[in-house]
Amino acid sequence: MSRGHLSLWQVFRIPLVIAALSLLGLVVALLGDGVWDWIGAAALGVSAAATVWALVARRR
Amino acid sequence: MKASTLRAWSWAHKWSSLVSTLFLLMLCVTGLPLVFTHEIEEAAMHQAWTPAHPNGPKLDLDQVLAAAMARKPGEVAAFMSFDEDRPVVNVTSVVPGKSGYSFQPIDQTSGDPAPSVAGHPVMEFLLQLHTDMFLGLPGMLFLGAMGLLLMIALVSGVVLYAPFMRRLPFGTVRAHKVARTRWLDYHNLLGAVTLAWVLVVGVTGVVNTLATPIIAYWKDTALKELTTAYDTPAPIAARSSLNAAVERAKLALPGKQLQFVAFPGSTYSTQHHYAVFFHGDTPLTAHLTTPALIDARTGRLAAVAPTPWYVAALSLSQPLHFGDYGGLPLKILWALLDLATIVILGSGLYLWLVKRGTLK
Numbered sequence: 349m350s351r352g353h354l355s356l357w358q359v360f361r362i363p364l365v366i367a368a369l370s371l372l373g374l375v376v377a378l379l380g381d382g383v384w385d386w387i388g389a390a391a392l393g394v395s396a397a398a399t400v401w402a403l404v405a406r407r408r
Numbered sequence: 409m410k411a412s413t414l415r416a417w418s419w420a421h422k423w424s425s426l427v428s429t430l431f432l433l434m435l436c437v438t439g440l441p442l443v444f445t446h447e448i449e450e451a452a453m454h455q456a457w458t459p460a461h462p463n464g465p466k467l468d469l470d471q472v473l474a475a476a477m478a479r480k481p482g483e484v485a486a487f488m489s490f491d492e493d494r495p496v497v498n499v500t501s502v503v504p505g506k507s508g509y510s511f512q513p514i515d516q517t518s519g520d521p522a523p524s525v526a527g528h529p530v531m532e533f534l535l536q537l538h539t540d541m542f543l544g545l546p547g548m549l550f551l552g553a554m555g556l557l558l559m560i561a562l563v564s565g566v567v568l569y570a571p572f573m574r575r576l577p578f579g580t581v582r583a584h585k586v587a588r589t590r591w592l593d594y595h596n597l598l599g600a601v602t603l604a605w606v607l608v609v610g611v612t613g614v615v616n617t618l619a620t621p622i623i624a625y626w627k628d629t630a631l632k633e634l635t636t637a638y639d640t641p642a643p644i645a646a647r648s649s650l651n652a653a654v655e656r657a658k659l660a661l662p663g664k665q666l667q668f669v670a671f672p673g674s675t676y677s678t679q680h681h682y683a684v685f686f687h688g689d690t691p692l693t694a695h696l697t698t699p700a701l702i703d704a705r706t707g708r709l710a711a712v713a714p715t716p717w718y719v720a721a722l723s724l725s726q727p728l729h730f731g732d733y734g735g736l737p738l739k740i741l742w743a744l745l746d747l748a749t750i751v752i753l754g755s756g757l758y759l760w761l762v763k764r765g766t767l768k
Contacts, residue, residue: 353574353575354573354574354575354576354577356570359569359570359573359574359578360569360570362578362579362600363569363578363600363601363603366600366601366603366604367603367604368604370603370604370605370608371604371608374604374605374608374728377733377734377738378691378692378695378724378727378728378733378734379691379692380690380691380692381691381735384691384734385734385735385737385738386737388734388738389734389735389737389738389741392605392738392741393737393741395601395602395604395605395745396601396741396744396745396748398579398601399579399597399598399601399748401579402578402579402580402581402597402601403579403581403597405579406577406578406579406580406581407581407583408580408581408582408583408584
């Protein structure tokens with residue numbers, strides 16, 4: 349394998365943040381109704397938003 | 409990473425995925441409409457209905473049970489559950505020794521049948537396919553094994569992500585390159601963003617496939633200890649009042665919500681007890697179930713069975729798998745992430761076919 353440009357941290361930091369927010373969202377929506385559900389959906393929704401962002405901004 | 413290590417992870421990713429992909433695709437495709445079961449059944453089955461005596465007195469549970477069982481001669485009651493938004497009691501009964509259930513919604517003000525608001529045949533078909541492929545317990549356990557392969561595919565996928573992404577910023581899609589490169593980028597992007605959700609839905613799905621052995625183990629251990637004093641089943645003629653049993657159980661668990669009753673001899677009870685199940689009244693405890701066991705002969709409280717950790721884990725695995733606990737926004741996300749998973753499975757299969765030269 350040739351040496352790459354990015355460190356492991358650089359490769360995994362964004363996926364890690366998305367995974368942490370997703371887990372947070374799944375749990376928060378379980379803890380309560382109403383505003384808890386919206387916070388939970390917003391946190392889990394970061395995964396969908398990041399996909400749309402990548403498809404638009406990271407297209408080459 | 410050494411080339412040989414990389415090859416081993418690559419082998420694990422390829423085979424765990426290839427063996428499970430068709431089944432996972434089936435689960436994703438059937439799971440998509442199942443997320444919206446409540447909405448679909450409401451739209452397809454809703455009919456205007458009012459109870460016979462909206463302001464009249466309600467029948468007690470013994471009267472409801474008698475009315476329901478009179479319509480099903482030869483069957484015995486297995487479960488009784490309660491609608492939240494209408495005065496309807498649902499009685500599930502079985503022919504002893506046979507599989508398959510009769511489900512009767514009963515108007516609690518008259519004892520007459522009420523229209524069903526759940527259990528649309530198409531949704532029931534999809535649910536059965538999704539749960540066990542019509543193969544019963546072996547089918548469930550087989551799909552659980554496919555879920556374990558999914559776990560291997562996820563872990564190996566994360567490991568393989570690093571060497572592929574060393575030169576590419578997160579989310580890069582090389583849209584002008586050949587299809588193989590483009591689809592590899594989609595596969596990596598969608599895999600990276602959906603990882604946590606797929607992990608949670610996968611693990612809780614596996615736990616749900618173990619529902620039958622988990623409940624059986626509970627009955628054979630903790631519940632058995634509570635019921636060693638009883639040696640003969642309680643036949644129907646020897647049973648005390650169901651209504652009194654439920655009222656007694658409510659006294660034992662104040663502040664909790666009545667969920668359902670399991671009759672003696674049914675899956676969720678012993679041979680000797682009415683098992684009266686309650687759930688909490690906060691969103692978190694709503695998924696945690698506690699049964700009070702009432703001696704079916706005497707009507708006395710036998711025990712409030714504490715919920716062991718593995719039953720609590722099973723209870724929590726249901727909302728986290730179904731996605732039905734956070735309103736419509738969460739369901740829509742469930743559907744989007746499910747669609748993304750279908751693309752990951754499809755692109756993975758495509759990449760394998762291209763690599764081995766089947767597709768150009």
